[in-house]
Amino acid sequence: MTWHSWRRALRTAEAAVVGFDPSTRTWVTDADRSQGMDDLPPLKGKVVTDPASRGQAADDFGHLVHRFPGAVLEPGAVSDIMLMMKYCRTHGLQVAARGQGHATFGQGQVEGGLIIDMTPLNAIEVREDTAVVEAGALWSSLAQATLARGLTPPVFTDYLELSVGGTLSVGGVGGQTHHHGSQADSVVELEIVTGEAGLRRCSAQLRPDLFHAALAGRGQCGIITKATVRLLPAPATVRHYLLSYPSVAALTADQQRVVNDGRFAYVEGELGLPTGSAGWSYQLEAVAFFDGTTPPDDARLLDGLSDQPVDREIQDMSYFDFLNRLAEGVAYLKSTGEWYRPHPWWNMFLPASRTDAFVEAAIKELTETEVGASGVVLLYPFPRARVNLPLLRLPDEETVFLFTLLRTASLGAGSPQDMVEANRSLYLSAQAVGGYQYPVGSIPTTPEEWRTHYGPEWAAFEAARERYDPDGILTPGQGVFPPGP
Ligand SMILES: Cc1cc2nc3c(=O)[nH]c(=O)nc-3n(C[C@H](O)[C@H](O)[C@H](O)COP(=O)(O)OP(=O)(O)OC[C@H]3O[C@@H](n4cnc5c(N)ncnc54)[C@H](O)[C@@H]3O)c2cc1C
Known part of the structure; x- marks a missing residue:
């Protein structure tokens, strides 16, 4: 029996849900209908309580909570x-x-309550310069639908198989962020079911309090059901550059130079763990767009950079293949089982002035035991002013760096618990130099710390929560607000 047929069997064995019994606080199925608990409203879809569905909703990519x-x-x-x-x-x-x-730390989970599986709501309508997309759609589907019309959303995450609602709820940053801000900065309108059960449209002009509390708002005021996303003309082809540096400082100096003059369409960077006798490696990843016929001017794009020219890797590929560049590696990690190991991820934004010293100290003692066999260390900058989301909190400097330790608790590596503890202590050190958590990782954080995190934005966030989710029932796994009744 395959996993899928087993899951199907489990589900069909389960009776349909017809209501909730407040006295026992359990969901009531068909079999209990005689008890008069069948008060579930008539739905176009269904509510299920089978162990397979609940078990899936009780897990996430982190496998920690x-x-x-x-x-x-x-x-x-x-x-x-x-x-x-x-x-x-x-x-x-x-x-x-x-x-x-x-998510990697239970951010989307609910003990005993209701999980709304957004995947069935995945329709996409491409218009002249916007796409209206349901929140359960994947960024890979949105890319394909828009590219068919020669258009593209301005910013993508590195991995495309994330939902539109999921990344807009945290921000969504990538190598194009230095030009266009986060994915949420490209949103012109949202449709949201708020915690008081109303369906609301909102934008920067219409109900701006809800709009700004939903983008990077971690599901605290409503469920995003639809987003209108700005589109740009898509390039046919990209030229992809991998440039090597001898140190963190050399890498970040050139990253800042190219981000500030905007010569590339995309800029990220990665630190490679020491292998054999070789120490850490430092690579700048950049991309220039072109129409497929007139190639980019390498001399101009690489002018004044201090990388090691013999190590340059330059490759042309289609725009979609570039966006989808992780797919092959993910398929490999799935085939080895590594993809399904726990992922205690650490992601923080650092002020540029403190980045080199912080990163050097953070990686000094780091080995494969601390990040796992498939661990990834990313480092890349963007100008703070490109991000205009009150709830995506960033250090108070002109340029900020995203620094991530994407740990995997591989076989033979440290335990997931040790990695989470290490995350917590590195979080405190990063905070001490003005860093802010990007809340997609696995860092134990108290509600008081979230309050400090949001600082001057806290009052507006709290007011929006009180207004749009007065009973405090939404998204408790984020741990931002104390749970409701
Ligand atoms: C392999 C991988 C690569 C990644 N790469 C990047 C990257 O390059 N850049 C980046 O910025 N992030 C990246 N992330 C992080 C990712 O953007 C977030 O974890 C995102 O929230 C995941 O989307 P999801 O659809 O899986 O959301 P889920 O994990 O399902 O949900 C995340 C949170 O959002 C809430 N939520 C989900 N949908 C909605 C909705 N419609 N309305 C309101 N709340 C909602 C959930 O309740 C939960 O609290 C990556 C994550 C992984 C695992």
Whole structure:
């Protein structure tokens, strides 16, 4: 029996959910209908309580935290989300959306409450210079739909199989952020089911409090159901450059130079763990767009850079192949099982002036034991002013660096618990130099610390939460606000 047929069997063995029994605080199935607990509203989709669905919703890419929801909604329409939000509100049940479950520390989980599986809501409509996309759609699907019309969203995450709602709820940064801000900066309008069960449209002009509390707002005020995303003309082809440096300082100096003059369309950077007798490696990854016929001017693009020319790797590829460049590696990691190991990730934004010293100290003692066999260390800058999201908190300097330790608890590496502890201590050190957490990782953080994190934005965030989720039922796994009743 394959896993899929086993899962199907488990699900069909389960009776349909018809209501929630407040006295026992359990979901009631068909078999209990006689008890008069069948008050579930009529839905286009369905609510399920089978162990396979609940088990999947109690896990994420981190495999570190497990909270079992009481039930999972597979919505047939946005109206199902509204109806079930109202229902959960009435019964004091907590609710969270699940996009692709690629959070790493239980951010999208709910103990005993309702998980809304967003994957069925995935429609995409491409217009002249925008796309209207349902929140469960994947960025890979949005890329393909827009590229078919010669258009593209301005910013992509490195991995495309994340949901639109999932990345807009945290921000979504990538190598184009130095030109266009985060993915959430490209959003012109949202449709949201708020915690009071209303369906609201919002934008920078219409209900700006909700708009700014939803983008990078970690699902605290509503479930994003639809986003209107700005589009740009797409390039046909890209030239991809990998440039090597002897030190962190040499890498970051050139990264800042090219980010400030904007010569490349995309800029990131990666630090490679020591192998054999070789020490750390430092690589700048950059991309220039072109139409496929007139190649970019290498001399101009590489002018004045201090990398080691003999180590340059330059390659042309289609724009989609570039966006989807992780797919092959992910397939390999899946085939070896490494993809399914725990992922205690650490992601923080650092002020440029403190980046070199901080990164050098952080990697000094780092070995494969601390980051795992497939661990990835990323480092890249962008101008702070490109990001205009009150809730994506960034250091107070002109240029900020995203620094990530994407750890995998591989076989033979450190334990997941040790890695989470190491994350916590590195978080405190980064905070001491003015760093801010990018809340997609696995760093234990208290509500008081989140309050400090949001600083001057806290009052507006809290007011939006009180207004749009007055019972405090939404997305408790983020641990930002104290849980509601
Ligand atoms: C392999 C990999 C690569 C990544 N690369 C990048 C990268 O390059 N850049 C970057 O910025 N991030 C990156 N991330 C982090 C990623 O952007 C976030 O973890 C994102 O939230 C995951 O999207 P998801 O669809 O899996 O969301 P989920 O994990 O399902 O949800 C994340 C959070 O958002 C909430 N949520 C989900 N959908 C909605 C919605 N519609 N409305 C309201 N709240 C919602 C959930 O309740 C949860 O709290 C990466 C993660 C992985 C695993």
